[in-house]
Amino acid sequence: MRTKRIFGIFITASTLVSLTACSVSTTPGGSDSGGKKAASDGLSIGFSQATQQSPFYVQLRTGAEQAAKKAGAKLNFADAGDDVTKQNNDIQDLITRGVDVLLVNPVDPKGVKAGLAAADAAGIPVVTVDRPVPSGAVAHVGRDNKEMGRLVGAEVVKALGAKGGKIIEIKGDAGGAVARDRSAGFHEAVAANSKIKIVAGPYCDYIRAKAVTAMQDLIQTNPDVKAVYAHNDDMALGALQVLKENNRTDVKVAGVDGLMEAVKSIAADGPYIATALNDPISLGATAVQTALDAQAGKKVSAEVDAGTGLIDTGNAATYSGSTTFALAGKK
Structure with missing residues (x-):
């Protein structure tokens, strides 16, 4: 697994106070040791989600967790609670924890720009899911x-x-x-x-x-x-x-x-x-696979359509x- 260079990102004192480890949960198994992981732990995926207030987003998380576990990867999850400021803080927190790749379901496609910029500075590829962003992601996984x-x-x-x-x-x-x-x-x-x-x-x-x-x-x-x-x-x-x-x-x-x-x-x-x-389980699984491919340096489509039907x-x-x-x- 490659070692990433994490650049210092200038943030305000109030932002630093809000970057707390309790905002992020880690699955599957094992304790998190401040972002330092053994090689046997596999790849680490950060997943910053807009909200958990809808059944769709609860199931999207479940799909991502299941796919990550199946792939032998660790999923670090953060719920922004529909607060874009918290989401930018969550993304910075995930970067600090040393994730290899980021999945982002943005609260606000434009408002999450600071978090995406921090990921770019750290050399971490970003894949958006369900909600696209104007720029800053290597791929978007969603439906039409x-x-x-x-x-x-x-x-x-x-x-x-x-x-x-x-x-x-x-x-x-x-x-x-x-x-x-x-x-x-x-x-x-x-x-x-x-x-x-x-x-x-x-x-x-x-x-x-x-x-x-x-x-x-x-x-x-x-x-x-x-x-x-x-x-x-x-x-x-x-x-x-x-x-x-x-x-x-x-x-x-x-x-x-x-x-x-x-x-x-x-x-x-x-x-x-x-x-x-709009099956969120399969959407989460597709997003995780796309993120893993992007992290591995494989060519991924800028737009991944998971399909729909009446x-x-x-x-x-x-x-x-x-x-x-x-x-x-x-x-």
Whole structure:
């Protein structure tokens, strides 16, 4: 294993205080000795994740941990808690611990620039996962979020029929590429029916509780709503909860990610009609493999597309199972 040169990075005193080892967990097995590792420990991967407040990101971590363990690598994990300042501190902490390669799921693609610059100065390759950055990464592993929005949008158009109607869109995170693309793809698909009107809901950060609160207001101001599209299934399920509480099971609901709770609702032929496959376990595994290839000096693609697909009433039963999300590879 090569020895890396870690350059001193100028940071403020307040930043130094915030760089604490307790922010990072290490898996698999063994104690961490201040970043100094024996050769038998294998490669060390740092994984700085934006948040753990969504089931998708919890499973993304699980997928990465499983893949790292299988490869004989050590995964050092840090949860930024949706705080970009903490994420930059976490990245610096991981660098100080001596990781060989970094996986980054950015809170803010532009705001994480300082952390990426520190990794570059230390000679550590960075691979982003799920959310891309403008620059500073050797590769990005994700899925075509615009295609996801397009697939789900086409299904909603079909469900509404020629009469169209009003659709409420509940958004992910402000300024995020995932939210932007899932919205753009959906808008492109519904543009095929001029009788469809989209009402822009608030950004709910992919969190169900926030979507519940938003939907409670939206259903009052939009009593004529015919469908709800959310940028992930967790928010869509929050909207569905409010619709049911108001006896509005006539309103169609669609989301993205293939959350199993949503898949089973689709299979039950209820108001939930569609989602797009976004298996976080396989995404985490692909990200880890890409990071290991990058660290080994292998040629990696700048954009690694993990693939997607539509889950609707016709195939939802096939995807139903005991996992948290529908698994890729099923038909």
